Amino acid sequence: QVQLVESGGGLVQAGDSLRLSCAASGRTFSTYYIGWFRQAPGKEREFVGAITRSGGSTYSADSVKGRFTISRDNAKNTVYLQMNSLKPEDTAVYYCAAGGNYYVNYARELDYGYWGQGTQVTVSS
Numbered sequence: 001q002v003q004l005v006e007s008g009g010g011l012v013q014a015g016d017s018l019r020l021s022c023a024a025s026g027r028t029f030s031t032y033y034i035g036w037f038r039q040a041p042g043k044e045r046e047f048v049g050a051i052t053r054s055g056g057s058t059y060s061a062d063s064v065k066g067r068f069t070i071s072r073d074n075a076k077n078t079v080y081l082q083m084n085s086l087k088p089e090d091t092a093v094y095y096c097a098a099g100g101n102y103y104v105n106y107a108r109e110l111d112y113g114y115w116g117q118g119t120q121v122t123v124s125s
Contacts, residue, residue: 002026002098002114009094009119012086020081020119022096029077030054032100035112036070036081038092038121048094050106051079059106064090086123093118 008020022034035050048068049060055072064083072079079096097112104111 002029002032004096004098004114004116006094006096006116006119009121011122011124014087014123014125016086016123017082017084018086018121020083020094020096020121022079022081022116024077024079024098026077030074032098032114033104033106034070034072034079035097035099035106036079036094037097037109038090038094039118040089040092043092045095045109047107047109049081061107083121086121088123088125091121091123093120 003025005023012018030053033052036048037045038048039045047061048064049070051058051070051072058070067085069082095118096116098114099112101111
């Protein structure tokens, strides 16, 4: 089992950068792949990106490709979401999630068994 806590959200202006962190408890962090999702007001939660257990591969939604980067430090039990060139449409609550399936669709919420509480990101124009 793993517990996740997101941090780093806040209010920024369009074009600014933010780095979100997802800190995990437990000694088996490296056995989980990690995904980032977001939910804007009035919209369904959507996939942002994911990183494999080793950190060797990352995946990003088209809407954030080239602007957002995911990385992880397994020694620190932490995954990062670096967000650059932020846009007002990036405003949402951002969640990290952990999963341990052998076969996985990184964009599918059902493939994640553990979720953080979320952190608010607001981008003003």
